[in-house]
Amino acid sequence: MPRKKSKVDPLEELETCTKLLCDQSHNHMKVREYDRALIGYNQALELNGTDINALVSRSKCYLLLGESSKALKDAETALTEDKNNIRAIFQKAEALYFLGQFEQSLMFFHQGLRARPELSSFRLGVQKTQEAIENTIGTSKCSAYTTTSLKENDFSSKHKSSKQCQRTTRPKLSATEMERRNARKLLGELCVDKEYLENLLQHPDLVRADTNSESISSYAKEAVNFLKKRQEFWRQQRPCTALPKYKSVAQDPLPTWF
Structure with a gap:
C-alpha cells in the first residue's frame, strides 16, 4: 500500500x-x-x-x-x-535619529539602555544623539537627558558627555539651517555641489516642459539622489562629525554620467 x-x-x-x-x-x-x-x-x-x-x-x-x-x-x-522587543526599540531609535528627531531618538536609546545595559550599541546611540542635539539646538536639553542617564546607568563615559553638554546654550536654529549644517559636516566639499544642483532643479527655465531640458534635469536629479545617499551613509558612519577629504568617500556606484 x-x-x-x-x-x-x-x-x-x-x-x-x-x-x-x-x-x-x-x-x-x-x-x-x-x-x-x-x-x-x-x-x-x-x-x-x-x-x-x-x-x-x-x-x-x-x-x-x-x-x-x-x-x-x-x-x-x-x-x-x-x-x-529590543531589536525593534533599537531600530526605532536609529530611524528617529536619521529623521533628525534627536530628542525622541534619545528617549528610545535610553529605553534600550535601561533594558539591556550590557549592549554597547545603545550606549553609543545615546552618545551620538547627545552630540547631535548639542550641535543643532544647543545644550540645555542634552544636559537634562545626560543627568538622567548618569543616575540610571552609572556609565563612566557619561561624565565626559555631561561636562561637554554643560556649555553655553546657543540660539535655536531653524530646521532648514540645522539640516544645512549637518549636510556640510557630512558631505564636506560635496555639499556645495549638492546645493548647486538643488538650486538648478528649481530654476524656472529648467522646470518648463518646452525647453527640451529633460536630460539635464534627470542628470541633476540623479546626482542629488546620489549625494543624499552619501549623506545618509556618513550620517550613520560618522554622526555629526566632519568628513575626511571627499575624494576618498565613494563606495556606492557613481551616477552613470560621472
Whole structure:
C-alpha cells in the first residue's frame, strides 16, 4: 500500500517560508545587496505581515537605503506586536535619529539602555544623539537627558558627555539651517555641489516642459539622489562629525554620467 502523506501544518509551513526568505535576504545584506535584500523581506512580509524578525530586518534595510520614514514605520509595527522587543526599540531609535528627531531618538536609546545595559550599541546611540542635539539646538536639553542617564546607568563615559553638554546654550536654529549644517559636516566639499544642483532643479527655465531640458534635469536629479545617499551613509558612519577629504568617500556606484 502507498504510504500516506503526512499532513503539513499551514502555520508551520508559513513560518518556514518566511524564515527562509529572511535568511536569504540576510545573506544579501552581508554583501551590501540591499535592493535584493529588500525584495526578500517584502516577500516574507507578504506571507506574514506581523513577523517581527522580518519587520525589524526590513527596517534596517530601509535605513541602509536611506528610507528612514519607512524604516520607522516597520519598527513601530514590530513594537505593536512586542513592545519590549529590543531589536525593534533599537531600530526605532536609529530611524528617529536619521529623521533628525534627536530628542525622541534619545528617549528610545535610553529605553534600550535601561533594558539591556550590557549592549554597547545603545550606549553609543545615546552618545551620538547627545552630540547631535548639542550641535543643532544647543545644550540645555542634552544636559537634562545626560543627568538622567548618569543616575540610571552609572556609565563612566557619561561624565565626559555631561561636562561637554554643560556649555553655553546657543540660539535655536531653524530646521532648514540645522539640516544645512549637518549636510556640510557630512558631505564636506560635496555639499556645495549638492546645493548647486538643488538650486538648478528649481530654476524656472529648467522646470518648463518646452525647453527640451529633460536630460539635464534627470542628470541633476540623479546626482542629488546620489549625494543624499552619501549623506545618509556618513550620517550613520560618522554622526555629526566632519568628513575626511571627499575624494576618498565613494563606495556606492557613481551616477552613470560621472
